[in-house]
Amino acid sequence: MPSRIALISAAASGQGKTTVVAALARRWRNEGKRVRVFKTGADFLDPMLLQVASGAPVSNLDLWINGEAACRRALADAASDADIVLIEGVMGLYDGSPSSADLARAFHVPVIAVIDASALAQTAGALAMGLRDYGPVRLAGVIANRVAGPAHAAMVAASLRDIPLLGSLTAQDAALPERHLGLVPATELPDLDARLERLAQDLSLDASIWQALPEVRIEAAATTAPAPSLRGKTIAVAQDAAFCFLYPDNLDCLRALGATLCPFSPLANEAVPAHADALYLPGGYPELHGATLAAATRWQASVRDFHARGLPIWAECGGMMALADAIVDHAAQRWPMAGLLPGEAMMQARLGGLGPQALPLPQGQLRGHAFHYSRLETALEPATHTLAHPSGVPGAALYRVGTLAASYFHAWFPSCPPAAAALFGARQSV
Structure with a gap:
């Protein structure tokens, strides 16, 4: 109409x-x-x-x-x-x-x-x-x-x-x-x-x-719902002032895939919900809440336990920073983090990454973007890289530690629901 x-x-x-x-x-x-x-x-x-x-x-x-x-x-x-x-x-x-x-x-x-x-x-x-x-x-x-x-x-x-x-x-x-x-x-x-x-x-x-x-x-064609490959799974989603960079469409996509979402707050020192089958740590501003996150020992212990149990974790940008050994903020203050990724996330004055990117996975290409003012100093070798659009040159690194996948890349899940499902345990992604 x-x-x-x-x-x-x-x-x-x-x-x-x-x-x-x-x-x-x-x-x-x-x-x-x-x-x-x-x-x-x-x-x-x-x-x-x-x-x-x-x-x-x-x-x-x-x-x-x-x-x-x-x-x-x-x-x-x-x-x-x-x-x-x-x-x-x-x-x-x-x-x-x-x-x-x-x-x-x-x-x-x-x-x-x-x-x-x-x-x-x-x-x-x-x-x-x-x-x-x-x-x-x-x-x-x-x-x-x-x-x-x-x-x-x-x-x-x-x-x-x-x-x-x-x-x-x-x-x-x-x-x-x-x-x-x-x-x-x-x-x-x-x-x-x-x-x-x-x-x-x-x-x-x-x-x-x-x-x-x-x-x-504007007339729209009929749509096809994605296969519910996450049916029966509960995904814990970090949601607070430190982890607030969430596309509503991403949450809708996970629900359409059959997942039940369970929000929780690391800033409030809440543990990863015990009944969760997978964990989503989106981006945000962990660097502004370094002292609170460093003191959130219950949250840190729970995410380490979650990882030790072999459950999938997808961490984007700020979510990845919170899983490093430490965040060094703009004032050069070092704040200990969860320590699942070796290395430190260092805040800097200049952009560390900007622009549309795509993450190629066996299930298809997840599209999204990167935008950050920090760098991850780590000896860990990337499992793969995104591809910048439209140049196709390597973009953000994706790191794997066991069942943890982490990157500065922010994915838009509806661009490839099967690949999004793979990040949360539907099948091995990379």
Whole structure:
């Protein structure tokens, strides 16, 4: 069925896309509209915040990681029960392969450009026309972010010529704070609702132009459920502020494979549930909780016992760091960890890995990404490596110690459910 769908993009990262999308979602939610939001590319932090803003689950869309068919199904499902569907782009409009522009063109979705107007005025028009014509894309309009006031917004509007100014947002003082991996998680902002309400109130919109946005019709083909190869298995999933980088689609995929999920908190010094058949340690911020995790002796002993019992463990990025001998944080403080992987995870100022990657397994190729500001110093030889996309060069190492598989690679399980099932004991994976 047709729906109003728009992809919100910009010329680069840091222009305020997430702020604008959050303001739009909260504004329309407050007006009684049903809003669904998606985030382009691989991202854990933006969806957490956008879920609070919109009041509905937020999933990721990526033509390569998810695949076009999965993206089409997700958009069609959202459009079937929402008044407005917003897709936040990643980086700049044409950055990456595939890019946000590729996603918009694949589904004939109009693009709205966010322009950071804090240090420009009439040049906004040149920037908007370049974003429209380079691809080209169907540019529905511009939202001017960080304007000084109505007069500044009027100058931007005049520069756009035949491109409408859909709205503007005044400069905000640290509206959505950030740290080294992106936005501060929504769960760590007790005043997040107040921040979102302020953004929604400060957002100036031209309602008549918004109503004129074209409707988009997206039809999805029927899907086939994965074989329930994890039926009867219980998977313990670490979920707390230190292990919060979880794709909701990953958990849904494990359930579709037949698994029962049992969340627990290493930060609360909870042991791995005794009845679990497999363990999932996702990424997050263990480096920010070194003292707490180092003192969590019950959790550390339980994961060592779990491994000694020969049960499968899949540890991604921060989950892998917590299983090393120690984490050395940004202040050079060393915190002892569980010690299943020999070596130390060392925090650093520069990126240690970034970009889409694929993990080839006997059951198929798991797609996902890497994004981290640490390195694992270990004498352990990798069992294999991911392949960076699109170059195909070796990416993140995957380490094996008995039934433990660990990597900086974040997998998107629906890209290959049989391979995901293998990580949790359906069959030997590597």
